[in-house]
Amino acid sequence: MTTEELEQLLAQQPIALLHRLARGRVQRHFRTGKRRLIELLLRHSAENRAGFESDLLALIGERTARPAAPPPRPAVQPARHSAEARRAASAHQEQEPHEPAVTLQAWLEGIGVPPPQPFVPDPWQEDALAKLQTGDVIVSVPTGSGKTYVAVEAARRAMEENRTVIYASPLKALSNTKFTEFSRIFGADRVGILTGDRRDNGQAPLLIMTTEILRNLLYDAAGGEIDVRLDTLGLVIMDESQYLADPERGVVWEETIIFCPSQARLLLLSASIGNPHDIADWLTSIRSTPCHLIKHSKRTVPLRAGYLHPDGKLTPLFRTLGIPHGHPGQWHPEAKRLFARYEDETMPSGRRR
Ligand SMILES: Nc1ncnc2c1ncn2[C@@H]1O[C@H](COP(=O)(O)OP(=O)(O)OP(=O)(O)O)[C@@H](O)[C@H]1O
Ligand SMILES: [Mg+2]
Structure with a gap:
């Protein structure tokens, strides 16, 4: 050929x-x-x-x-064992009385950039900042809630009192992003970065680094060999602190918390710590000040689940606008149909369930 x-x-x-x-x-x-x-x-x-x-x-x-239409299966064939039978079963379900499924138009409605509004801090953000006056703080709130605002305001307040601030993140890319963002907010001369790849303005009052670099700094300080002054350290912000649970890197977060100088406040930020109460209790037990927990689970930006078929067709994944809790079987009929088609077309016949 x-x-x-x-x-x-x-x-x-x-x-x-x-x-x-x-x-x-x-x-x-x-x-x-x-x-x-x-x-x-x-x-x-x-x-x-x-x-x-x-x-x-x-x-x-x-x-x-392949035969144009598969032969009908005997009635004794378990219904779940073929794509065709599943489709037949789901077609049967569709005939059951149901709330009508949400339309794609309704599902997409409201997605976009909202009109500008004056910034008003949420009560939990104010609360987190107030609690930092008397101890360490763990902020455990959903993603997109505004944890950065707490970090920025806490850093601003510490710097106003001539204390230095360290912001630690698990990723070089996130450190770079925060370096750009914080330089814009506080001015380039007030922000430095220390990662494996990059060292800029290491004497700045606000230093951004990966958690591994911070842990090494604290080790050096414990051994008397430091190149960053820690006696003026007022605040350590640990973003994405759910890494504490990471099987490989978690020990770095743990050691950083243990070695953090007692005069510095710790601010741990995360959207996904499952047991923040336990972590707060642990911090209270090992540090000289109590640890306060700021926690809520209300999503500012609700999630919507959709199904994008390889042919480019998008449908809601569930019958409802949001993600149903407790009824995961409430698939949108169109998503179900497209998925069955996809399975039928792509799975070798032997592997079809
Ligand atoms: N009080 C508020 N009112 C309105 N918008 C806010 C408020 N606080 C923060 N925001 C906006 O919410 C968006 C998300 O904030 P941010 O990036 O801080 O979320 P996050 O909690 O750090 O999320 P992630 O878990 O993804 O890191 C930003 O655009 C921010 O400007
Ligand atoms: Mg964030």
């Missing part, structure tokens, strides 16, 4: 067959359109042209040999 013939043959195939061919060959192939997928497949075929053509022909053969 010439490359041109191969390209033509690929172009004649349904996209589902191309996705099957791409499995294990092309990464993230579901994200590409048909034309791009053919390009990628052709590029890949150069590695083992004969094997590629044989796989393609086998898939085409399998497809044409």
Whole structure:
């Protein structure tokens, strides 16, 4: 087969067959359109042209040999064991009386940039800042709630009292982002960064670093060899502090907390600590000041779950606008139909459940 013939043959195939061919060959192939997928497949075929053509022909053969409509299964066949039977069962369910499923239009409504409004801190944000006056603070609130505001205001207040501030994050990329953000807020001369890749303005009153670098600094301080002054340290902010539970890196967070100078306040931020009370109790037991917990679980930005089919069709994943609690079976009928089709088209018949 010439490359041109191969390209033509690929172009004649349904996209589902191309996705099957791409499995294990092309990464993230579901994200590409048909034309791009053919390009990628052709590029890949150069590695083992004969094997590629044989796989393609086998898939085409399998497809044409497939009966147009599967024979009906005997009644004793367990309903859950085939895609067709599942579809039949779900079609039956659809006939049951149900609240009508949310439409895509309703599901998408309201997504976008809200009109500007004056900034008013939330009560929990004020509370966190007030509690830092008397001890350490753990802020455990959902993602997107505004933990950065607490970090920024706490840093501002500490610097106004001529104390230095360290902001520790688990990732170099997050450290870089915060360096840019805090430099814009406080001025470039007041913010420095220390990571494995980058050292800028190390004498600044607000230093951003990865937690590993902070732990090493505290080790050095414990051994009497430090290159950053810790006696003026007023505040240590540990973002993404759920890393305490990380099997490999958690020990770094633990040691950082244990070695943190007693005159500095600790501010731990996280959206996903499961047992913040226990962590607050532990901090209270090992530190010279009590640890206060600021916790709530109300999402400022509600989550909506959708299903994006490889053919580009988007539908709500559930019948409801939000994510149902306690009724995970409330799939949106269109999502269910598309998923069954996807399974039918892509799973080799032997692997279908
Ligand atoms: N009180 C508030 N009123 C309105 N918007 C706020 C308030 N506090 C913070 N925000 C805005 O909420 C958005 C999310 O804030 P932020 O990035 O601090 O969230 P976060 O809690 O750190 O989330 P993550 O867990 O993803 O790190 C930002 O655009 C911020 O400006
Ligand atoms: Mg954050």
